Amino acid sequence: MAGSTSRRPIALVLALSVAGAVVAAVLGLLTFGAQATARPDAVPLAVSAPAQLRPVAERIAANGGDTVAWRVDTPEGARARLADKDVYGILELAPTSGGLGATVVLSGAVNPQGTQIAQQVLTGAAQAIGGEVRTVTVNPASIAGRTAPLAASALLWVAGLVAAAGFVLLAARAGLRVRPVHRLGLVAGVSVVGVAAVAGLLALWDSALPLGVDVLGFLLLTAVAFAAVQGALLRLLGIRAMAILGPLYLIAPAVAGQVPELLNPVYRALLWSWTPFRFAAEGLRSLVQGTGSAPDVRLGVIVLAALAVAGLAVLSLPSRRPADAPEPVLTATRPR
Known part of the structure; x- marks a missing residue:
């Protein structure tokens, strides 16, 4: 009898130890796991250009790989996409006196995580084609x-x-x-x-x-x-x-x-x-x-x-109670 009683605390300790580890693993899977496995995949970005620069925009879109899902659009259409959050940023191409200019357009209304990756990708693409590069943020957020x-x-x-x-x-x-x-x-x-x-x-x-x-x-x-x-x-x-x-x-x-x-x-x-x-x-x-x-x-x-x-x-929905039960009231009886 004494041996059986002494084994109970040991079993309880082991069970609670396993339970704690299981809970920690589940919470880690649900929370930190999402951050630990984060990787850009098909991030929606737009490249816009006037008609004469459309071939340049299409060449950029063709080199996105799996990381970026490019949308080639007009400047007005791309801005509308950004306002609707269909894209997280725009690379606007325009002719300049020096040749080609690129503007990275971001929005403060987009999730900051999306804006951050958009800025990195768009800035890199703008620098790759050369020319003048500037950044504009619409609806800036503090x-x-x-x-x-x-x-x-x-x-x-x-x-x-x-x-x-x-x-x-x-x-x-x-x-x-x-x-x-x-x-x-x-x-x-x-x-x-x-x-x-x-x-x-x-x-x-x-x-x-x-x-x-x-x-x-x-x-x-x-x-x-x-x-x-x-x-x-x-x-x-x-x-x-x-x-x-x-x-x-x-x-x-x-x-x-x-x-x-x-x-x-x-x-x-x-x-x-x-x-x-x-x-x-x-x-x-x-x-x-x-x-x-x-x-x-x-x-x-x-x-x-x-x-x-x-x-x-x-x-x-009303609480379930017997048909002959008195109407429930919010009162508490004091202990005697």
Whole structure:
């Protein structure tokens, strides 16, 4: 009997050691693995030129390899592609008195990772053809402007997660009977207060960042969508839902912060393609940088609205209870 009792702590130690290693491996695969395997692949760039320089543009596009996916277009068409984020940068060719001039055009509304790789490739291509080279940035973004979209999305997720998990734990400990109106009230409360906190931080980081109705409305939609989904999962799974909701937060900076062309195809398909952070961050980036008509804003609104509706629908369902049970109330009995 004594030998059996002494073996139990040893088995527990071994089991927990293995569990810790497994969790670390899974989180490493989901987070740092995305960065460790990053490699440019088919990065969308444009080269534009007037009719007389079209052959030069086509020669450049023919030498892109697997790293770059060139789009040969007119100057106006290439600028439209950049505004819609179909490309991450443009190499504009134009005749000059000295022969040939090249302008690297970048946009502050594009994900900083995409802008960085675009600048490197386009500058190298411009230098290879010789002539005068200059760089122009449309919709320039400050350091805060580049950081704010992903930071705001992650912070709104944290705000909803803390409120929803805290509500589940405290309500269970106090023996509270929770109605749908209380769950919906929590979503509304944390969304409004969370947006106010995030807006205050954005104003503190850079007072020039626009915080108009469009930006604040998008932030509010993001907050409602996140809080509703979190509350729905916690209602369905209980506190066990934290095993899903917690790691999702870690995915945000590792996966959603990069452009898909830099991610390993596995990460691109299994994580980046659906993570809600990318829809929130990229839509907000366009709004903050003054390109609110970009397709990612419309896509973000559609996806976030769908998440909000699904989550709120689950939270609106009445609790299961016997037909003769009294109407639940938010009261807690004091221990005697």
